[in-house]
Amino acid sequence: MSTFDGLPIHVLLVHGIIVLVPLTAALLILCALWPAARSRFLWLAVGLAVVVLALTPLTTEAGEWLRDRIGTTTPEIERHVQLGDQMLYYVVPLVVSAALLVVVRQREIRGRALGKVAVAAIAVLVLATGVTSTVHTYRVGESGSRAVWGGLTDG
Secondary structure, three states, X not given: OOEEOOEXXXXXXXXXXXXXXXXXXXXXXXXXXXHHXXXXXHHHHHHHXXXXXXXXXXXXXXXXXXXXXXXXXXXXXXXXHHHHHOOHHHHHHHHHHHHHHHHHHHHHHOOOOOOHHHHXXXXXXXXXXXXXXHHHHHHHHXXXXXXXXXXXXXX
């Protein structure tokens, strides 16, 4: 990992994560709670979940390359790296949630819909996964912003 047009690639990739994780989470939650949305947007949400899953390790690797390139580190940067390394633990459940919703949708299409309790349980799981992944994305981004920009606006 290095640069693109003179900018560290991490700076570019991180913006994809910041936009796509909450968008994916919102679409999955919408699909979990509203059957009409599930029939229209599920495959888009599944595709985005896969893109986010692929983009996450690229972003963290690019961030580690950038940290090593800078040479000196601060506690703020180390906190950001630590939170970033945890990101995959929040993104993988988005893909699992998407897969569960595919099962729900396929059963609906075949006329063998899951019971209301099972669909509700999956919806709760999708909601929890979506919220936690979005919150963690915020935490990672906020820690990175503080590491880079924190001292510039003080005082």
